[in-house]
Amino acid sequence: MNFSPTTSLSKSIKITGGRLIDPASDHDALADIYIADGLVQEISPAGSKNAKPADITIDASGKWVLPGAVDLCARVREPGEEYKGTIHTETKAAAAGGITHLCCPPDTQPVIDSAAVAALIQERAHQSGYAQVLPIGAMTQGLQGSQLSEMHSLHSAGCVGVSQLRRAVKDNRVLLRCLEYAATFNLTVFFQSVDLSLQGDGIVHESFTSTRLGLPGIPRSAETVALARDLLLVEQTGVTAHFGQLSCARSVELIASAQQRGLPVTADIAAHQLLFTEKSVDGFNSQFHVNPPFRSESDQRALINALQSGVISTITSDHQPHETAAKSAPFSATEAGISAIETLLTSTYKLVSDGVLTPLQWVSCLTNAPANIINFDAGKVAINTTANISIFDPNTEWTLAPELLHSEGKNTPLLNHTIMGQNHATICQGRLVYQLT
Amino acid sequence: MSLAIPPHLLQLNETGHLKHFLTTENLSHELLTEILDTAESFSSVGQQAVKKVPLLRGKTVVNLFFEASTRTRTTFELAAKRLSADVLNINISASATSKGESLMDMLWNLEAMDSDMFIVRHQDSGAPHFIASQVCPDVAIINAGDGRHAHPTQAMLDMYTIRKHKGDFKNLKVAIVGDITHSRVARSQVHALNGLQTGEVRVIGPKTLIPYDMESLGAKVFYNMEQGLKDVDVVIMLRLQKERMNSALLPSEHEFYRLYGLTSEKLAFAKPDAIVMHPGPINRGVEIETAVADGPQSVILKQVNYGIAVRMAVLSMAMSGQTATLSNLTTSGEQGA
Structure with a gap:
């Protein structure tokens, strides 16, 4: 495997014979692409004769050429939890997975509640040069839930939105004020709706499995009650809202009805919700400890239907790398989360091979749809725009061995599983940052 | 793995x-x-x-x-x-x-x-x-x-107790009463009773103390003590932790005792020769009346x-x-x- 940061010298790149799938322009056909000075200079039908010389030529025949993926939720753990991962390791993992842009939630230490922290993260990512990190600012100071953060400064410092994550807000009045303030400056609020009192000491989906295993359950209402409240306040304030990591069928209905009423509301799900259900926790395997928890098969079906209908437009990795010890304990003493950034494309490609999504729909969920949510110029392949591209091989079958993961976190239930489809090369900001050799 | x-x-x-x-x-x-x-x-x-x-x-x-x-x-x-x-x-x-x-x-x-x-x-x-x-x-x-x-060894000693006093499990009706949600003992008992092909396994308690989909675990759920105890051969009382009042699962010990505490009157709904069990330690006057705990039908000390x-x-x-x-x-x- 070869990595090369974006800080290296710009070289011209030619990608020949690949199937270019670009949902933003509704393009799905074989094409040759010529990149120079960091920009896409030419897109021509495959085999066109105007052969310009290039420093690097990539033969993409048999492969898919996609816009670099945009991940709306990925922890890089820096600053503050470098023993779990660093901007360097996690952006490298992103590059290996075909992701060129990732949004980093504000629960770093210190929290992203000041322009300085937001700037530091972007600067570190720039120095590493494997992927662009777009911070999401804290909606309240220190994520403490009582005082508004300097949202405007955060936005000016590069934050693509603000969020309280799954942390408590003191009361509904504070939440209302936060949304009003964010709406003043057209900031997008990223919700991860949860009623913490209904979640209680819950750790897995409340179900027959939780009863059997004696693990405290999290009822669906922990998500839906909070989501219903959040949507009502979004309606009242008119703020642009994005709801992340939904897990329940009823949540899909609530989002759909808000969208039908014309509210500026979008939603995503974490890739792993498409792969597993609550039954996976049988055997107390802590790799399946996630929050929100894996829910029932009928919830999973509703989430997949929502991707097909477009109610949910985006799939995120919800990448949470952990050190080994964080998962080596009795189930309820382990930390939640999956190291998922490197498997975002490959694990969700299953939706295409199973015929659930068309290639264009699948690529859209990972590229232009999330780019539109953060209103960021990415997630597309177009002439005279910065070249951010992933070259994906849908025909390679490979086994996810721990040594193949570039993330510090090896905590994934997909470990040692055989997966179909693999990212072959990644171009970020016009540079070939990753190539599988 | x-x-x-x-x-x-x-x-x-x-x-x-x-x-x-x-x-x-x-x-x-x-x-x-x-x-x-x-x-x-x-x-x-x-x-x-x-x-x-x-x-x-x-x-x-x-x-x-x-x-x-x-x-x-x-x-x-x-x-x-x-x-x-x-x-x-x-x-x-x-x-x-x-x-x-x-x-x-x-x-x-x-x-x-x-x-x-x-x-x-x-x-x-x-x-x-x-x-x-x-x-x-x-x-x-x-x-x-x-x-x-x-809590598998507790469940097995309860099975031992039942077999000792009642013989074969096939024709028995067994009721487990109280806080099922937080009880590892109850879960292990239900599994063991079903494994031993017990005639009928019941759990009795208010909805706040019965876990989700208990029926699928292999127990019939009753919210009413009299109905649940009707014709049972074995009554197993569970200990009620005091902190359940603070976490809004129950209003008071008094109301719990009135509805689900095992008194002589309620025990009369069970078969006349029914045995009374409890994994201990007992809260007298909370889940069980002293007269029942120390009475002729009680096998609590034998369990130990x-x-x-x-x-x-x-x-x-x-x-x-x-x-x-x-x-x-x-x-x-x-x-x-």
Whole structure:
């Protein structure tokens, strides 16, 4: 495997014979692409004769050429939890997975509640040069839930939105004020709706499995009650809202009805919700400890239907790398989360091979749809725009061995599983940052 | 990955014998009966002049209690000593091992001292399973109660008690009353009763104390005490923790007692010869009336006595299953010390 940061010298790149799938322009056909000075200079039908010389030529025949993926939720753990991962390791993992842009939630230490922290993260990512990190600012100071953060400064410092994550807000009045303030400056609020009192000491989906295993359950209402409240306040304030990591069928209905009423509301799900259900926790395997928890098969079906209908437009990795010890304990003493950034494309490609999504729909969920949510110029392949591209091989079958993961976190239930489809090369900001050799 | 193997499979060796004892779930009728029969054979050891048999001589058994317990720990200790094992008692406060890493370190240290068996009580569901699958697979692990998940030896001593007084399980109706949600004892009892093909298993309590989809676990749910106790042969009362009032699960001890406390009047709904059981310690006047707890139908104190024989059975069976597994793995010349 070869990595090369974006800080290296710009070289011209030619990608020949690949199937270019670009949902933003509704393009799905074989094409040759010529990149120079960091920009896409030419897109021509495959085999066109105007052969310009290039420093690097990539033969993409048999492969898919996609816009670099945009991940709306990925922890890089820096600053503050470098023993779990660093901007360097996690952006490298992103590059290996075909992701060129990732949004980093504000629960770093210190929290992203000041322009300085937001700037530091972007600067570190720039120095590493494997992927662009777009911070999401804290909606309240220190994520403490009582005082508004300097949202405007955060936005000016590069934050693509603000969020309280799954942390408590003191009361509904504070939440209302936060949304009003964010709406003043057209900031997008990223919700991860949860009623913490209904979640209680819950750790897995409340179900027959939780009863059997004696693990405290999290009822669906922990998500839906909070989501219903959040949507009502979004309606009242008119703020642009994005709801992340939904897990329940009823949540899909609530989002759909808000969208039908014309509210500026979008939603995503974490890739792993498409792969597993609550039954996976049988055997107390802590790799399946996630929050929100894996829910029932009928919830999973509703989430997949929502991707097909477009109610949910985006799939995120919800990448949470952990050190080994964080998962080596009795189930309820382990930390939640999956190291998922490197498997975002490959694990969700299953939706295409199973015929659930068309290639264009699948690529859209990972590229232009999330780019539109953060209103960021990415997630597309177009002439005279910065070249951010992933070259994906849908025909390679490979086994996810721990040594193949570039993330510090090896905590994934997909470990040692055989997966179909693999990212072959990644171009970020016009540079070939990753190539599988 | 061994991690994904559910407890009921992890606890058996290749020949289907116990090598750990983690749960009563999915144990065969045969194996459950074998435990009860083995316990029966140990029941007279306590009456002998020398209260010892040499089955675990030379073995080191560690009582590893991450949660306070007097009764369970003591009966395990007595059981191991009557089997001639060397017994080490370790009580660990939860705070000392709040990090998983130090829990693993401590276990590895104990394993390095050539321990043969860990008897584990832990506040987290699945902790003994974690130790058996991830930390010390070559040590026999006995679950002495994990979170809300399982308390299999308590359930087996309850089965022993029922068989002793009622004989065959097939025609029995058994009711478990009280806080089912937080009870590892109730879960293990339901599994064991079903494994022994009990006629009807019931649980009785308010909705706040009955877990989700309890019916699928194999118990008929009753919210009304009189209806639930109607014609039962065995009444098992569970201890009600006082903190349940503070977490808004119940209004008061008084109302709980009025609705679900076992009084002579309510017991009259059961069969006239029904027995009354309780895993202890008893809250008199909260879940059970003193007259019933000390009355002729109560077998509560006998349960404690049976506990030693049942634990002797489980310890000896798991140790022999684990030894058989280990000697199969090692070359024939090598012998475990």
